[in-house]
């Protein structure tokens with residue numbers, strides 16, 4: 399019979415989810431460090447004291463260590479810039495519900511800007527279909543982005559549902575807008591003004 | 594194995610029957626004998642074990658929504674979280690610091706990363722080819738990956754080139770991020 403094992407508690411980073419000692423290899427290192435300082439100062443000191451940093455690189459040549467450090471910093475700066483851009487993009491984006499007239503009485507709603515939710519469009523379309531008991535499909539919009547088209551004049555109900563989803567995801571700042579599709583003019587002969 | 598793994602790769606979810614649960618326990622202990630003393634903590638008697646059958650014949654076993662172990666062929670493979678919890682239960686190797694970033698990007702481990710100054714392999718007779726190993730790193734306390742030896746540790750030392758370990762799971766891969 400082997401001796402009884404005791405489970406080990408590992409502290410996982412609240413930012414990158416790795417054991418904290420591996421944060422230095424993630425693109426979110428700066429944020430990770432700030433998080434640890436706030437949440438576990440002992441571990442923070444253990445990992446990031448001068449001493450700890452000195453032994454960490456002992457087996458590498460100084461030159462190699464510096465090179466690695468630089469590469470990592472570059473990556474981290476890149477990631478930070480990317481995150482900032484994504485945040486800005488998120489804040490600027492909005493979900494648009496376009497009401498399309500199919501026939502005199504029938505309408506459909508084309509929803510664009512849903513990529514903000516970062517969820518599978520087909521699944522979302524299924525949810526809409528069952529929620530509004532209607533047909534629902536994913537199509538590529540004019541700008542090659544996914545759109546969900548819901549059959550029926552259900553713009554208000556969809557807006558309400560999407561607002562709820564946004565709130566759930568902490569994206570309250572995202573606007574939802576309802577617009578009417580511009581009616582295509584019936585093909586008529588262009589009027590040319592006489593000279 | 595899980596580099597690009599997502600929830601979409603799960604095909605079916607079922608509960609594991611208690612007889613199968615018993616077999617799993619027996620198998621885990623036979624593969625990793627030190628787990629014997631804690632097997633009822635890993636798979637508590639009244640727990641329900643869920644089996645997720647996935648793409649590429651990967652089967653995940655979950656308890657309380659967390660992947661505890663998985664298999665693709667015959668062997669059961671511990672999840673990294675399980676390795677973190679019971680580090681001494683699994684055979685291990687250590688890579689040098691330079692190899693960490695490659696391992697974290699999901700690359701198989703090359704022999705030189707296991708034989709250089711900062712790395713560590715068990716002393717002879719070492720570990721057999723195909724042993725499932727926890728992978729540690731120079732200067733770090735916790736495992737960063739789980740893999741399988743492509744050659745024995747003695748061969749890794751003597752041949753010292755090519756791939757020594759095939760990587761199964763690493764920090765940050767699709768399985769690591771699966772639970773959340």
Ligand SMILES: [Zn+2]
Pocket residue numbers: 411412413414415416418420421424426427430431
């Ligand atoms: Zn982190």
